[in-house]
Amino acid sequence: MRYTSKQAWLLGGILLSVMGSLFPFFWFVITSIKSQVRVEAIPPTWFPDWNFSFYQTVFTDHHFLRYIGNSLMVAGSTTVVALILGVPAAYALVRVRMAGKVWILGGLLTVSMFPQIVIVGPVWQMLSTMGGLNTHWGLVLPYVGLTLPLAIWILATFFKELPTELEEAARVDGCTTVQTMLKVMAPLAAPGIFTAAILTFIYAWNEFFLALLLLTDPVKQTLPVGIALFQGEFTMPWGEIAAASVLATLPLVVIVLVFQKGIVSGLSAGAVKS
Amino acid sequence: MTRIKSDEPTGWFMIFPALAFVGTLILYPAVNSFTLSLHRIYMGLPALGEPFVGIDNYLHLLQDPVARQAFGVTFGFVILSTILEIILGLGIALVIHEHFKGRGWVRAAVLVPWAIPTVVASQMWRFIFNDQYGLANLVLFGDQVSLYVPWLAYPGYAFLAIVFADVWKTASFAGLLILAGLQVIPEDCYDAARIDGANAWQRFWHVTLPLLKPALLTALLFRTIDAFRVFDLVFVMTQGGPGDATQVIQFYGYKTLFTEGQVGYGTSISMAVFATIFILSLFYIRTVGSSLLKRETI
Structure with a gap:
């Protein structure tokens, strides 16, 4: 009963x-x-x-392919750079004995709480002197800065759970720290690295505030900016907005369906252990 | 856990690039923002110079009625949406924690709102609350077109619409954080409660909830911080209107900084947002920390 x-x-x-x-x-x-x-x-x-005519017009009249290309470029580069910097950092934070580690992890967590508006003014100035406004790399730089703390936290939680015996064996065989990381640990931690990659990618794919302010040239703008600024000639083109939104969301739905397990554990990993 | 003895220099060498990156692109700009907030700077008017004005911008902020209104709207938004998100998130977590066939699919479905770009979610809710073509009117009033409400044109409804959209978008994220808490509650606790004759409701109230407190506080912390930074929803759905009814502080800061070009004053607003978030997180971390300690003594 x-x-x-x-x-x-x-x-x-x-x-x-x-x-x-x-x-x-x-x-x-x-x-x-x-x-x-x-x-x-x-x-x-x-x-x-x-x-299905709206699906046709978003491509023909609204440059949808260009926005997709820009977003892929920005989100892809952000993910690659964040991992190249994040994997060694997380590995060292977990496995190498050194002072001040707790402070670094705590500091990274604090940084991840910064509101984007606090950094956008100076970043804008910095990029403007470097010629980085309206370029994709100019957007990737702050994106990497914003996603690194979370990526390092996720990677560190995964690295921590891997058995140390294999590493010890590798060290006995004469591997250096970097070799141990690349040849022994990274393959084992692949699921964790993958989760960090997915979360970084989704963040960069969805980010709007910085993209809006750092990219004013329509040719360079990313998908969220395109969808937010979608304008019709006379009325709101709701059909096209809906079609563009469905297309922009489709890859994310596929990612969620395929990698649900990794995302669930990745998102909760940083939270419980903190 | 045993750690491998390793050369500390190599360790620092591996960490340094990441830290340098975060330092240059996040930490330094944040500090720089604070310096800017102590000056009077107008974008596009270099002739006025950039005079140091001390805390003038902050004094101005205290007396600015628009800023006060924006802080009020933001606090209202944060309180209402986080409470609803935690309650709904708890419900979602309890559901997806159970074992049943097809749980993976349910978890994936629940994750969809979290994965959708906020801008897309905003356009979607803007359309749902549309005065003529919207789903909200269709569901509530059906064919009676004369009753249709232009939701986003009324201050109260527009505010609630934004809360609604935010709750839909992020309740599942809160749910995942709470799920992580559910997963670490040992089954023994429930067994003991069952032996003592506790029914399902009593077990939830006296076992699950107290043990879930750290996870609930973590979810509350993450959601509060994130809700405080709300921008996309307001930008797409209402542009702060009607009037200033949905003008949240991050949107006001954006307008001051980039539309009006008041760099000094705008950054002082952003520093106020930052300070509020910082104080809130310190408060939460202290509470979470102490409750974690308590749990260990059980």
Whole structure:
């Protein structure tokens, strides 16, 4: 008796969580496959007429490919640079005995709490003197700075859980610290590195505030800026916004479906152990 | 845990690039912002120079009614949305902590709002709250078009719409942090409570919740800090309007800095945001720290 009532509660909870999470976005999906007439119907209609013309116009009239390319470029470079810097740092923080480690980890956590507005003015000035405004590398630099603390925390939690025996064996065989890290630990920690990469990528793919202020040239702008500043000639082009939004979200939904386990453990890893 | 004896210089060599990066691009600009906030600087008016004015900008901030209003809106937003996010997040965590068929799919579904770009979520909710084509009106009023409400045109509704959008976007993140807490509660505690005759509700209230306190506080800390920095939602959904009803402090800071070009005053606003977040996190960390200590003595 009690068992079934618990099951009922659980089923209700599952349905509510899934519906609540997906339905609002599903409305955007429906909107994106309506015709212009149906999008502007009052009252709105529940059912689409399977018209895919908005998907065509976001590419032809709104330079969607360019935004995707820019976003891939920026998010991809951010991820690569953050990992190249983050993996050795996290490894050393976990495995090399030295003073002041706790302070570094604590400091990184503090830095990750900084609001972007605190850094944007000086970063803007810095980039403007270096010629980095309206360039992708100019945006990647602060992105790496902002994502490194989280990446290092996630990587450090993963490295910490790996057995030390293998490393000791590698050291006995005469490997240096760097060799041990690259040849023994990095392959073992691949799932952790992958999680850090995914989270860094999603952050850079979604970031809006800095992208808006550091890239004013439409040719260089990333996807979030494009979608936020989407303008029609006379009215809000809701159909196109919906289609662009669905396309921008699709890769993320695939990532979430495939790497759900890694994301769940990665996001919670830093939190519990802190 | 045994650590391998290693050369400390190599360790520093491995850490240094990352630290230098964070230092140059985050720490130094933050300090630089503080210096800027002590000067009067107008972008595009170099003839006025950049005179040092001490704490004038901060005194001005204390008397600025728009800033005060923006802080009020922000605090209201932070309090309301974090409370709702923690409650919903707890519900989500309890659901996805259970063992059932297809749990992976449910977890993935719940993660979708977290993964969606905030700008996309903002456009989506803006459309849902649209006065003519919106889902909110359709669900509430159906065909009775005369009853349709322009939600984002009313101060109160616009504020709630932003809270709604933020809660939808981030409750699952709070849920994941709480889930991590649920996973470390030992099963023995529940067994003991069962032997003592506690029912499901009593077990939740007297076992789960107290043991979950650190995780709940962590989620609260992360969500508060993040909610304080809210910008994207406001930029896309309302531009701070109608009036100043949804003008949160980060948006006011952005306008002052980049639209009006008041670099000195704008950075003093950003330093105030920073100080508030810093004080809040110190407060939380102290509370979390002490509760963690308590848990270890059980």
